Amino acid sequence: MMSRRGFIGAAAGLVSVAALSGRVQAASIPEAHYATSAATQPPLSPSNGPEYRPVVTLNGWSLPWRMNEGVKEFHLVAEAVEREFAPGMKVHLWGYNGQSPGPTIEAVEGDKIRIFATNKLPEPTSIHWHGILLPNGMDGVAGVTQPHIPPGKTFVYEFELKTSGTFMYHTHSDEMVQMAMGLMGMIVVHPRDPEQHRVDRDFAFMLATYDVDPGTYVPKVVEMTNFNMWTFNNRVFPGIAPLVVRLNDRVRVRIANLSMTNHPIHLHGHHFVVTGTDGGWIPRSAQMPESTVDVPVGTIRAFELVANNPGDWALHCHKSHHTMNAMGHDLRTFIGVKQSPRIVEAITKLVPDYMPMGSSGMGEMASMHMPGPNNALPMMTGTGQFGPIEMGGMFTLMKIREGLARDDYKDPGPYEFPEGTVAHEVEGRPKDAPRHDGVTKTKSPKAQPSGHDQHEHH
Numbered sequence: 001m002m003s004r005r006g007f008i009g010a011a012a013g014l015v016s017v018a019a020l021s022g023r024v025q026a027a028s029i030p031e032a033h034y035a036t037s038a039a040t041q042p043p044l045s046p047s048n049g050p051e052y053r054p055v056v057t058l059n060g061w062s063l064p065w066r067m068n069e070g071v072k073e074f075h076l077v078a079e080a081v082e083r084e085f086a087p088g089m090k091v092h093l094w095g096y097n098g099q100s101p102g103p104t105i106e107a108v109e110g111d112k113i114r115i116f117a118t119n120k121l122p123e124p125t126s127i128h129w130h131g132i133l134l135p136n137g138m139d140g141v142a143g144v145t146q147p148h149i150p151p152g153k154t155f156v157y158e159f160e161l162k163t164s165g166t167f168m169y170h171t172h173s174d175e176m177v178q179m180a181m182g183l184m185g186m187i188v189v190h191p192r193d194p195e196q197h198r199v200d201r202d203f204a205f206m207l208a209t210y211d212v213d214p215g216t217y218v219p220k221v222v223e224m225t226n227f228n229m230w231t232f233n234n235r236v237f238p239g240i241a242p243l244v245v246r247l248n249d250r251v252r253v254r255i256a257n258l259s260m261t262n263h264p265i266h267l268h269g270h271h272f273v274v275t276g277t278d279g280g281w282i283p284r285s286a287q288m289p290e291s292t293v294d295v296p297v298g299t300i301r302a303f304e305l306v307a308n309n310p311g312d313w314a315l316h317c318h319k320s321h322h323t324m325n326a327m328g329h330d331l332r333t334f335i336g337v338k339q340s341p342r343i344v345e346a347i348t349k350l351v352p353d354y355m356p357m358g359s360s361g362m363g364e365m366a367s368m369h370m371p372g373p374n375n376a377l378p379m380m381t382g383t384g385q386f387g388p389i390e391m392g393g394m395f396t397l398m399k400i401r402e403g404l405a406r407d408d409y410k411d412p413g414p415y416e417f418p419e420g421t422v423a424h425e426v427e428g429r430p431k432d433a434p435r436h437d438g439v440t441k442t443k444s445p446k447a448q449p450s451g452h453d454q455h456e457h458h
């Protein structure tokens with residue numbers, strides 16, 4: 001989990017480097033900004049151009065730009081990066097400007113933008129601007145609308161942002177490999193009128209999946225179905241930052257899916273309405289109240305809620321195998337098997353990869369400290385104020401608190417429940433309920449509905 005110190009210290013992790021030198025053309029290419037950590041950066045308020053409320057990218061950051069004669073200029077550098085998925089596991093990915101996903105690009109409807117794309121990868125690449133209405137030659141589909149960008153070269157894209165909304169950028173060159181390696185990022189275009197679609201807090205993150213064998217560092221890139229790392233912005237629980245929200249704030253969450261499957265994202269304790277997609281804003285008359293939104297492959301969903309219910313609320317993918325970290329797919333089910341050392345020995349002779357765990361479910365695994373390979377995370381992990389959380393993958397919390405400052409995104413720690421508001425144990429034993437559905441009552445006089453503990457006396 002991110003500490004207060006980690007959050008503040010993270011801002012110092014942003015460094016600027018003059019990425020190119022020696023070429024005549026280089027003077028016209030803006031310097032590139034890099035992020036050196038996976039900590040959530042504070043929102044980047046606009047220093048010039050029209051006003052807007054910036055987004056907070058979970059475990060990410062927004063790319064600074066420079067203004068050049070009325071055009072916003074950004075510089076993306078595609079390169080090999082090391083991304084921490086959670087403390088204890090780093091993955092060797094390809095990303096942009098030091099991290100994967102790349103930085104969020106924020107601009108305003110009507111802005112003219114120029115994006116320089118430098119390729120520091122060992123193979124050619126290109127960048128596609130997903131969902132953006134632009135001239136065909138700027139669409140970034142290598143081979144179709146432009147040549148591939150060779151290693152070491154810089155291409156420039158230039159277009160006007162005609163509509164506001166949530167979009168993405170990603171590679172469109174050797175796509176199976178380069179997407180599986182993490183070449184992606186988000187684009188947020190704010191409405192020109194800052195009162196339009198206004199919210200108090202605006203979060204953004206991507207959904208991506210990887211196949212990283214426990215103990216290894218590089219994802220398998222020829223993978224279609226057997227992913228084992230389910231990420232929010234290339235982080236897994238317990239490495240995913242919480243969404244920190246002030247009580248009664250209007251909140252937007254923008255979620256972009258570049259994995260190979262859909263993710264039904266569920267928020268506890270609130271109803272929300274889906275207000276946007278990568279096609280723009282949804283008219284109010286078409287917005288449905290929901291508590292789960294399915295984010296299909298290659299799309300974006302933005303939902304909004306009024307955070308009027310204080311607490312620590314789970315926000316997670318509802319596919320239960322997406323809320324866990326890497327595991328052996330061949331793990332056998334031994335629920336109900338009492339596992340004495342002798343039995344474990346006997347089973348191991350028959351089933352060589354058998355692990356002595358899970359006789360009453362998997363939960364007990366979360367509290368066992370099994371030695372694993374280096375650079376591997378527990379399948380189910382995390383500890384809350386009441387015990388093990390037994391989660392991994394696509395799981396985090398929306399932490400709603402009273403009295404936060406407007407731009408305070410620091411993790412406030414566990415929720416302090418008001419006295420008497422937590423589910424708790426009660427004294428005594430429940431009466432046996434009569435069963436129906438074809439279950440006939442026993443004729444025993446002890447089985448009268450008024451009897452107590454009748455089964456104890458068999």
Ligand SMILES: [Cu+2]
Nearest residue numbers: 263317319322
């Ligand atoms: Cu999922």
